Amino acid sequence: FNDREFDFNSLIKELTDDLQHTFDKHTIIQNLEYTGMVYADRERISQVVTNLITNAIKYSPHADTIIVYASKEGNEVRLCVQDFGIGISQQKQERVFEQFYRVSGEMQHTFPGLGLGLYISSEIIKREGGRIWVNSKIGKGSTFCFALPVKKIQ
Numbered sequence: 001f002n003d004r005e006f007d008f009n010s011l012i013k014e015l016t017d018d019l020q021h022t023f024d025k026h027t028i029i030q031n032l033e034y035t036g037m038v039y040a041d042r043e044r045i046s047q048v049v050t051n052l053i054t055n056a057i058k059y060s061p062h063a064d065t066i067i068v069y070a071s072k073e074g075n076e077v078r079l080c081v082q083d084f085g086i087g088i089s090q091q092k093q094e095r096v097f098e099q100f101y102r103v104s105g106e107m108q109h110t111f112p113g114l115g116l117g118l119y120i121s122s123e124i125i126k127r128e129g130g131r132i133w134v135n136s137k138i139g140k141g142s143t144f145c146f147a148l149p150v151k152k153i154q
């Protein structure tokens with residue numbers, strides 16, 4: 001049984017608190033506007049939020065702050081995860097949601113992974129009728145966001 005209706009802020013707070021506990025070398029700041037209820041698969045959305053926060057931690061080895069934002073914009077709730085880590089070049093930003101895509105170079109050895117987390121996340125968000133995107137600057141950090149419709153998809 002999966003919950004199809006849940007309080008977005010409670011979920012974000014719960015996941016962030018858990019991850020903060022696990023990754024205590026980073027400081028995860030919560031900037032959560034009240035967003036209300038969301039109609040989506042709670043377990044799958046949890047998986048996306050966890051992927052974004054663990055990436056932010058993984059790809060910020062020398063910066064300790066991560067900021068998690070929740071907001072409501074019109075008929076959408078929005079979640080953004082900002083880090084001040086290694087960043088992604090403009091041309092590679094377009095590819096990070098592809099299956100098995102990993103930014104190549106010395107990074108590949110430093111940060112092991114399969115290149116599936118963002119692909120899976122984007123499939124989940126699309127299935128729920130939402131969008132996922134990234135803003136990033138190499139050497140400055142990245143902000144990954146997704147938006148979900150507040151109303152049930154008919």
Ligand code: ATP
Pocket residue numbers: 051055056059083085086087088096101102103104112113114115116117118119142
């Ligand atoms: P995994 O399948 O374990 O998640 P992964 O982290 O390599 O492996 P994705 O989460 O799909 O795979 O990310 C794809 C690629 O995008 C990463 O390999 C990395 O190059 C880049 N990337 C993702 N998140 C960030 C981030 N916050 N900062 C910089 N680069 C990132």
Ligand code: MG
Pocket residue numbers: 051054055113116117118
């Ligand atoms: Mg990942």
